[in-house]
Amino acid sequence: KAGVTQTPRYLIKTRGQQVTLSCSPISGHRSVSWYQQTPGQGLQFLFEYFSETQRNKGNFPGRFSGRQFSNSRSEMNVSTLELGDSALYLCASRPGGQTYNEQFFGPGTRLTVL
Amino acid sequence: QKEVEQDPGPLSVPEGAIVSLNCTYSNSAFQYFMWYRQYSRKGPELLMYTYSSGNKEDGRFTAQVDKSSKYISLFIRDSQPSDSATYLCAISRMNYGGSQGNLIFGKGTKLSVKP
Numbered sequence A: 001k002a003g004v005t006q007t008p009r010y011l012i013k014t015r016g017q018q019v020t021l022s023c024s025p026i027s028g029h030r031s032v033s034w035y036q037q038t039p040g041q042g043l044q045f046l047f048e049y050f051s052e053t054q055r056n057k058g059n060f061p062g063r064f065s066g067r068q069f070s071n072s073r074s075e076m077n078v079s080t081l082e083l084g085d086s087a088l089y090l091c092a093s094r095p096g097g098q099t100y101n102e103q104f105f106g107p108g109t110r111l112t113v114l
Numbered sequence B: 001q002k003e004v005e006q007d008p009g010p011l012s013v014p015e016g017a018i019v020s021l022n023c024t025y026s027n028s029a030f031q032y033f034m035w036y037r038q039y040s041r042k043g044p045e046l047l048m049y050t051y052s053s054g055n056k057e058d059g060r061f062t063a064q065v066d067k068s069s070k071y072i073s074l075f076i077r078d079s080q081p082s083d084s085a086t087y088l089c090a091i092s093r094m095n096y097g098g099s100q101g102n103l104i105f106g107k108g109t110k111l112s113v114k115p
Helices: none
Strands: A005-007 A010-013 A019-024 A031-038 A042-050 A053-057 A064-068 A074-078 A087-094 A109-113 B004-006 B011-014 B019-025 B032-038 B045-050 B054-058 B061-066 B071-076 B085-092 B109-114
Touching (some): A005 A087, A019 A109, A031 A074, A042 A064, A042 A074, A042 B085, B011 B019, B019 B085, B032 B071, B045 B054, B045 B071, B071 B085
Parallel strands (some): B011 B109
Antiparallel strands (some): A005 A019, A019 A074, A031 A042, A031 A087, B019 B071, B054 B061, B061 B071, B085 B109
8 A cells, every 4th residue: 555645855945936746645544734833842733624515723834724525645834935844844644533543644844945 | 740751862873773662641541552653754553551550571671660660651662763763652551431542742853764
């Protein structure tokens, strides 16, 4: 079974630009979560989508947004990029539903903002 | 106070040593306790998951949860150079309505096992 895939793997942008990152979950998984990882703050939760609906949201500004498509693939968008947005953006998928189940992480997209 | 605290290390041990990694958390509402391992340039992978207080063993790895003290630990026996990675503790809870809450991570401890 293929794992979680994220594209692109590396991205360089300049301040003020916007960026879209993509995540394809494991087949059959309906929940996709996004996390930001930085050396200073560690791994922080951005948002979770389940069946095309945002189910949970972290404490990030509105410049960070996401969506999920009917095939469970998800995208996240960051508008008006700031230097502090440089980070590893990780996507994780799991089956979803109302019991605990393991989140499987993708390799991440490394975003550098110049 | 942060919801979960983890000593960032780094931690360097000789091959064969017993490694102890620890986290504390602040809110007794958290019900699920996990340890993830992250190699350089990779996403985190789940090592251990526990729900209740007590110990859970998987090969050379033992996860321990003490809910009364809000303290979680990971022990690695007979450590190997291939165990060199960053280890992240994570906690979560069930939301009202039954959906699983998001993961809240410690900052990670970088472990180096020297041959």
